[in-house]
């Protein structure tokens with residue numbers, strides 16, 4: 001079974017839980033736009049099973065005409081306990097990432113692989129790395145998660161990501177066929193200054209937020225934070241999410257979203273927890289027009305202004 005969902009909240013967006021969409025997708029594509037896709041999945045502690053799911057979703061996205069497919073944080077593996085992901089961690093030139101690079105090449109599609117367990121020099125700790133692969137299967141950029149999820153979730157678990165993860169140091173933006181991408185991972189979403197830098201210093205047009213939000217925090221904050229980041233940076237936001245039960249102890253909120261620079265949701269799966277892809281058309285001239293009509297880049301005050309004003 002598959003379903004296509006197009007409604008007031010899905011302007012230009014299509015979602016399908018599996019298979020090829022019923023409607024003729026290309027007939028509705030705007031002339032100067034580029035199609036993107038975002039995946040939703042429930043990764044488990046089985047590398048081969050997750051790779052098979054990703055492979056299927058990559059083929060779906062490519063046949064829907066998407067130039068870029070974004071996967072959620074921890075797409076290749078979600079362990080049952082913290083140590084598990086350190087054990088499966090590999091360098092970016094290891095066998096796991098090369099499988100994903102081959103899939104990109106075979107389907108001629110760019111991939112955003114958010115939250116790969118990257119092995120570093122410290123055997124006790126990994127980097128939570130967002131990797132961009134081009135349509136020839138080449139890794140062209142990577143960003144390691146800067147803000148680590150050390151949080152006592154009210155009514156939920158205590159998380160201490162820093163106990164097994166090394167924090168990244170560099171902000172990363174990279175050009176792609178769908179515009180200039182600003183890279184981030186999950187909990188970074190709560191730190192707006194990073195997205196301000198991505199927009200105003202690194203000239204991002206499309207912000208990528210692969211995530212595995214908790215159910216409690218997702219319900220309260222997910223959509224609001226994502227739409228706020230889109231509105232205040234005047235960027236498209238693509239937020240691929242882990243969804244549902246990974247194991248007995250772990251569950252993710254889901255609700256993969258694509259949002260335009262006006263804050264409108266243009267892509268959302270019909271079911272918050274299903275596995276599948278959603279596609280939407282990115283129109284960079286719309287980014288320009290929003291920025292031209294509301295010129296916040298020129299109107300914002302430098303830090304020095306605030307210091308002087310408060311004296």
Ligand SMILES: O=C(O)CNC(=O)[C@H](CS)NC(=O)CCC(=O)C(=O)O
Pocket residue numbers: 073074077078079085115149159160161186187190212213214217218
């Ligand atoms: O470790 C893995 O397997 C994948 N990584 C995660 O799940 C990470 C670190 S524990 N989760 C988050 O950042 C949740 C953020 C969140 O839920 C919020 O900001 O509210």
